Amino acid sequence: MVRIALVTGANKGIGLEIVRQLAEAGVQVLLGARDVGRGQAAADGLASKGLKVEAIQIDVTDGKSIATAAAAVRGRQGRLDILVNNAGIVDAEDGPPTMASPEAARRIMETNFIGTLSVTQAMLPLLRQSPAGRIVNLSSSLGSLTVNGDPTSPYYSARLIGYNASKAALNMLTVQLAAELSGTPIAVNSVSPGYVKTDLTGHTGYMTPEEGARLPVKYALLGEDAVSGRFVEPDGETPW
Numbered sequence: 670m671v672r673i674a675l676v677t678g679a680n681k682g683i684g685l686e687i688v689r690q691l692a693e694a695g696v697q698v699l700l701g702a703r704d705v706g707r708g709q710a711a712a713d714g715l716a717s718k719g720l721k722v723e724a725i726q727i728d729v730t731d732g733k734s735i736a737t738a739a740a741a742v743r744g745r746q747g748r749l750d751i752l753v754n755n756a757g758i759v760d761a762e763d764g765p766p767t768m769a770s771p772e773a774a775r776r777i778m779e780t781n782f783i784g785t786l787s788v789t790q791a792m793l794p795l796l797r798q799s800p801a802g803r804i805v806n807l808s809s810s811l812g813s814l815t816v817n818g819d820p821t822s823p824y825y826s827a828r829l830i831g832y833n834a835s836k837a838a839l840n841m842l843t844v845q846l847a848a849e850l851s852g853t854p855i856a857v858n859s860v861s862p863g864y865v866k867t868d869l870t871g872h873t874g875y876m877t878p879e880e881g882a883r884l885p886v887k888y889a890l891l892g893e894d895a896v897s898g899r900f901v902e903p904d905g906e907t908p909w
């Protein structure tokens with residue numbers, strides 16, 4: 670049985686690499702993008718190399734777009750085996766709690782947390798049709814309350830209240846959803862890719878997107894004895 674995956678925000682960066690690596694592992698991948706043109710161009714690039722990839726329009730902040738995408742998957746594939754909630758943003762108006770724009774924090778929450786919650790709810794009936802559903806939430810070490818409070822952590826000074834809170838909220842989704850779905854074949858985990866050179870980081874990371882995609886892909890492809898409700902980074906488990 671060929672597994673079917675949906676990756677959101679996959680027209681570039683880590684998401685595009687997750688699509689490539691899943692397709693190379695034999696998965697049929699739906700490359701999610703909010704912009705049809707950017708999504709189609711990215712999917713065409715991979716499909717031209719013989720990979721089973723097709724574009725699907727999905728803006729995680731637009732309920733209609735999410736519902737249309739879910740209906741399309743229901744009609745064409747009938748189920749989903751893997752959902753990678755990768756779409757995410759930072760915002761130039763974000764910053765430390767004393768200075769950040771509350772509107773920026775709202776925008777970030779809308780995409781990184783509410784968007785992920787909305788997509789997950791819409792796709793859950795399709796994941797329930799899978800013998801082994803896998804949900805991977807692209808989190809960040811910056812979403813760790815422990816790391817944010819640890820002066821010895823290299824991330825201690827990365828004080829972005831909107832972004833960091835959005836990933837902490839995403840982690841709460843992982844914990845609660847994993848608990849709700851225990852006893853089902855669906856596993857849900859938070860995966861921090863590491864510090865990756867993409868548009869999101871202004872290309873300041875120390876990993877390539879290809880390297881950053883590896884751990885999310887590993888968790889997307891977990892076998893029957895899959896762990897669930899974990900928060901991991903390339904070095905191991907991340908403290909919540």
Ligand SMILES: NC(=O)c1ccc[n+]([C@@H]2O[C@H](COP(=O)([O-])OP(=O)(O)OC[C@H]3O[C@@H](n4cnc5c(N)ncnc54)[C@H](OP(=O)(O)O)[C@@H]3O)[C@@H](O)[C@H]2O)c1
Binds near residue numbers: 727728756757865
């Ligand atoms: N890079 C890192 O070091 C790092 C570290 C920890 C976690 N992460 C997480 O990894 C994920 C991917 O980040 P990245 O570094 O690959 O960033 P990126 O290169 O900026 O890519 C982000 C992707 O998300 C899409 N997106 C944004 N808003 C969207 C929306 N409303 N609906 C659908 N798609 C949307 C973007 O689409 P457009 O092209 O249309 O803007 C783009 O495809 C994010 O969740 C990020 O928080 C990254």
